[in-house]
Amino acid sequence: MTQNIFEQAIAAIVGGDVDKATEIARRGLKEGIDPLQLMTNGFIPGINEVGEQFGTGKLFIPGLVKSADAMEKATAIINEAIPQEQETVSGRIVVGTVEGDMHDIGKTIVVSLLRANGFEVLDLGRDISPARFIEEAEKFKADIIGSSTLLTTTMPVQKELEEELKKAGLKKKYKTIVGGAPVTRRWADRIGADAFAQDAGDGVKKVKQLLAI
Numbered sequence: 717m718t719q720n721i722f723e724q725a726i727a728a729i730v731g732g733d734v735d736k737a738t739e740i741a742r743r744g745l746k747e748g749i750d751p752l753q754l755m756t757n758g759f760i761p762g763i764n765e766v767g768e769q770f771g772t773g774k775l776f777i778p779g780l781v782k783s784a785d786a787m788e789k790a791t792a793i794i795n796e797a798i799p800q801e802q803e804t805v806s807g808r809i810v811v812g813t814v815e816g817d818m819h820d821i822g823k824t825i826v827v828s829l830l831r832a833n834g835f836e837v838l839d840l841g842r843d844i845s846p847a848r849f850i851e852e853a854e855k856f857k858a859d860i861i862g863s864s865t866l867l868t869t870t871m872p873v874q875k876e877l878e879e880e881l882k883k884a885g886l887k888k889k890y891k892t893i894v895g896g897a898p899v900t901r902r903w904a905d906r907i908g909a910d911a912f913a914q915d916a917g918d919g920v921k922k923v924k925q926l927l928a929i
């Protein structure tokens with residue numbers, strides 16, 4: 717039965733069916749399936765399949781947009797259902813998608829999971845320049861700056877952020893964590909980021925490590 721709902725979630729995203737995707741998200745939660753399981757085993761494999769089809773020329777922009785819309789709506793429902801940690805923990809994080817990049821589904825999941833774990837998170841949204849990351853981190857009195865990129869062409873913005881932090885003498889003040897589908901541990905090391913996370917759960921783990929909690 718559970719297997720079945722994951723398959724249905726995948727089909728709804730691949731088919732770009734908003735109504736079906738939202739109905740499955742709600743039904744899955746009602747049936748007691750863990751929100752992250754629903755995401756990891758259903759909706760994320762669905763959008764990955766869409767990316768695969770788009771990348772190999774089997775799907776075009778209108779189809780990609782429809783599937784993304786279904787994914788965004790289902791993700792919003794699931795994010796709201798992530799159980800919240802009652803106590804806040806000490807740790808303030810600003811998170812955003814880098815300048816030139818409009819992908820924010822994964823970043824939003826990361827924000828939700830960090831908040832659910834008691835962290836105070838400022839979600840900057842998408843298309844965020846290195847200067848803006850730094851300005852907002854200063855205002856928010858952040859401990860950590862998290863950046864997301866889904867495009868290989870915008871990965872260098874994460875490097876610029878490291879450079880701008882160094883130039884401003886703030887590299888020691890903020891820990892940085894990078895993520896997004898094309899981002900690797902190697903890339904993080906190369907640009908001098910303090911941590912890399914491959915998914916939202918790993919992000920929470922790495923943030924805890926950075927804050928030594």
Ligand code: B12
Nearest residue numbers: 767771818819820821822862864867868895896915916919
């Ligand atoms: C959905 C989607 C879109 C949607 C985005 C909607 C939105 N609101 O985000 C729309 C339709 C807008 C879109 C547009 C484009 N897209 Co697009 N898109 C995708 C797709 C299919 C899925 C992305 C996604 O949401 N994945 C699901 C989430 C949950 O995964 P995730 O983002 O990786 O996030 C997880 C981890 O990476 C990590 N993480 C992510 N960020 C962070 C940050 C921190 C701090 C941490 C700790 C962790 C972390 O945790 C997340 C949760 O587990 C991908 C294919 C793919 N498989 O990645 C292509 C893809 C990224 N897109 C691609 C392209 C080319 C484009 C366009 C250029 C297409 C065009 N010609 O217009 C435009 C770019 C517009 C722009 N300037 O940004 C290419 C990129 C190729 C490349 N090498 O750079 C891909 C790979 C498709 C492909 N196979 O060709 N896209």
